[in-house]
Amino acid sequence: MALDVQRWRGTATEEPDPTRRVASRRLLASLLRPHKLSIVALVALLLVQNLAGMAGPYLVKLGIDRGIGHPPVLVLVTALFAAATAAEFATRRAFLAMSGRVGNAVLLDLRVRVYRHLQKLSIGFHERFTSGRVIARLTSDVDNISELVDGALDDLVLAALSVLSVAGILLWLDLPLALVTLASFPFLVWLSRWFQRASARAYRRTRETIALVIIHFVESLGGIRAVQAFRRERRNDEIFGAVNDDYRRASLQAQRLVATYSPAIKIVGNVSIAVVLTYGGWRVLHGHTEVGVLAAFLLYLRRFYEPMQELSQFYNTLQSATAALEKLAAVLDEPLAVPEPRSPVHLPAPRGELAFDSVAFAYDAGRTVLPSLDLFVPAGQTIALVGATGAGKSTLAKLVARFYDPTAGSVALDGVDLRSLAEGDLRRAIVMVTQENYLFSGTVASNIAFGRPGATRAEVEAAAAAIGADAFIRALPDGYDTDVRKRGGRLSAGQRQLVAFARAFLADPAVLILDEATSSLDIPSERLVQQALRTILASRTALVIAHRLSTVEIADRVLVLSGGRIVEDGPPSALITGGGHYAALHEQWRDSLL
Template identity: 90%
Template sequence: MALDVQRWRGTATDEPDPTQRIASRRLLGSLLRPHRAAIAGLVVLLLTQNLTGMTGPYLVKLGIDRGIGHPPTLVLVTVLFAVATLAEFGTRRAFLAMSGRVGNAVLFDLRTRVYNHLQRLSIGFHERFTSGRVIARLTSDVDNIAELTDGALDDLVLAALSVLSVAGILLWLDLPLALVTLASFPLLLWLSRWFQRASARAYRRTRETIALVIIHFVESLGGIRAVQAFRRERRNDEIFAAVNGDYRRASLHAQRLVATYSPAIKMIGNVSIAVVLTYGGWRVLHGETEVGVLAAFLLYLRRFYEPMQELSQFYNTLQSATAALEKLAAVLAEPPAVAEPPVPTPLTAARGELTFDAVEFAYKADRPVLPPLDLYIPAGQTVALVGATGAGKSTLAKLVARFYDPTAGTLALDGVDLRCLAEDDLRRAIVMVTQENYLFSGTVADNIAFGRPAATRAEVQAAAAAIGADTFIRALPDGYDTDVRKRGGRLSAGQRQLVAFARAFLADPAVLILDEATSSLDIPSERLVQQALRTILATRTALVIAHRLSTVEIADRVLVMSGGRIVEDGPPAALIDRGGRYADLHAQWRDSLL
């Protein structure tokens, strides 16, 4: 149990790879580049808003020093103040509207890129990158960037502009008073630098820990049947308590930093205002400055320190979004292990001839699964792969489907290396039906048509009838329009498998791979499928992996595998007569039926 918890907790890191920072900046640049004109307009609006906001205190100065006792001047100052206020409102409104459009466009582009890239990545990536982590990237991380684009970014920039503008105005208004104010700058800079470094680490840690919470949550509920069947609830509770506790501690640490920084800025600001009021009042009494200057100075000071306090909260959002962008950039930087060829070789009408030329494969470099393999499968031949678990049958099938590429050698379809084929041509020519028989939410007809989206309802029904699924489908409440629900939960395992068969048959590939595809069928259903398989497989190349030798009997040829090598090769009847491994397997199967 302790090892389980440590495994989960140990996957979070405090410091990112420096290359992630570079990748995240490049990603941000590519997202913003299409909106350069709009961003330029936003900069103009932001500068205008800051300018109009800065005129208010100066107009107060003029009203006090020039307007009191001179009504026309006071009226003019009042009108100008109203105009500045309206201008600030108008530019703020226009900025928020335009920034909202740009922000949503950027988020739309980011989600699309991540989703499309995840679909292009190979099976190997998805086998090691859990579904929970994928969900965390597309939800939690994108939401943090959305929080920044929804208003925090412009507040952050406006606060920074206000600080710089006010500093310049203070120096211009009254140099002695400004120098008194600037005496607090070294402390402010040190405090801000400390907060920047500490909060960057803290918010990166929160992104890592919340990702672990989401991952465990998704995996636990995704496998809820196994959790309840094996009474794993208590262990999952302990793991969740550990990762959730890590997230709580990381969040509390980040909040403590804010609780230190923001009040410290406020305290420094209040002390500075008190000092300026005391010193400025003394200067007014001695005629060294005007009352209006002191009033404007104090108003500007509030505009200086208030944004400094708010910067802490804005900066938190920025740090969280930065950490999220680094994670997304890392996903987008992941190269597809099975890459699309730069100049694909066209494949007009695939025949289904497969050639393995010295093909080798290893999931890990030091653990070869397939030693050098030479194999020729002519077009239209049905080949059964048999052997013990781990013999390399499924690996061979995955190479044919190009879920992986060989680590050495060449695997060709009709004389063309699979690595030279366009993805669309490859997927039209080769289809794989697995034991998983995954169905999508939607109707039965939708799931069958997934094999060929342009198929008519008649073609969908014909495919279902060909493999013996039409009878049970018509018996469903809404027939072909029955919603199969999440992962086909409304159908039995055998029914889901038949729908998966119909989907593959409708696709009409040149090469059909059945990887334990009849394992979910009961004996009556399997018998129903056998004749359909004989008819449909007669015109295409087929690789059939099955432990049930009743399925193997329809094959033209049997390959017995052991340790990644082919140890027997021939027609089923000939291998039985010859004696050997297949003959032993066949005898054991026959005995199991008695």
């Protein structure tokens, strides 16, 4: 149990990567590029807002030094103060409205890019990149960027403008007082640098740990049947408790840094104000400066130190958004293992002829599955692939479906290399049905129509009838309009398999691949499917992978694979009497039925 917990904790480590920073900046630039004019307008609004805000204390100075005893001047200063306040309000409102539109447009573009790219990435990527991490990218990471866009960014920029503006105005108003104020700068710089370094590590740790919480949560509930079947709730509770506690401790450490930094800035600010008030009062008494200047100085100091105190929260949000952008950029930079062709070849009417020419394939450098394979499948022929687990049957099927590209050699459809075939033509020509038989939330009819979205209701029902699913579908509470619920949970395993068959048959591909597709069917259902297959597969090329050799009997030709090589090839009737591998497998299968 401890080892499981430690393994989960070990997956949290993510070191900063300079290449990721470059990629994230490139991504940010591409997201902002369509909004250049709006960004220029936003900068202008921020500058006007800052200028209006900076005018207030200076107008107070004029009111005190020039307006007292001069009513017309005081009225004018009051009017100008009101105008500055109104301008600050108007520009702030306009900025928030425009930045909201730009920010949401950027987030929409980002979500669309990530989602589209994830759909294009190969099966291999999704097999090694857990669903929990994918969800974390599209939820917590996008939320972190959204938090920055929704208000923190303009507050951060405005705070920086205020600090710079105030520093310049103080130097202009009274140089001696300004120099006294700027004496606190070394402390502020030291505090800020310390907080930047320490919080960067702390906030990165919080992001890593919350990602583990999300991943474990998603994977535990996604596999809840296995968890409950094996009574592993306690184990999962312990792992979740460990990663959740890691997140708590990481968040606590980040909060401790804020609890140190913010009060320290406040202390420095209050000491500076006390010193300015004392020294400024002395200068006023001795006629070296005016009362209005001192009042303006104190008002400006508030505008100087308040943003510095809030910088900790701004920096937290900025760090979270920066790290999230780096992760999303890494996903978008993930290369396509099966890229679309630069000059696609169109195949409007495929016949279904398949050719493997010296095909080799390895999932990684140390695990070769197909060393060298030559195979020709004429159009319209049904091929059964049999062999022990790991013999290469499913790999061969995935190469035909172009879930992967061969390491060497080529796979061709009607003489066209699959790597050159237009994506749309490839997906219409080749359809694969797996034992997973995944169904989407929605009606039975919509799940069947997934194979051909433009199909009519009559075509959907005809496809279901062809594979023997029509009877059980009509017996459902709402027939074809029955909601199958999440992942088809309302249907039995065999019913889900039949719906998946109907979906594939409606797509009417030139090549149909059945990868262990009858594994979930009971004997009566399997017989119905086999009867339908004899009719439907007669006009198309088919690759059938099955451990149930009853399914193999419908094939025109059987290929027996061992170690990624074809060791037997021929009609099933001939191989049964040949005394070879297939004959032995057939005998074992018959014995298992007794």
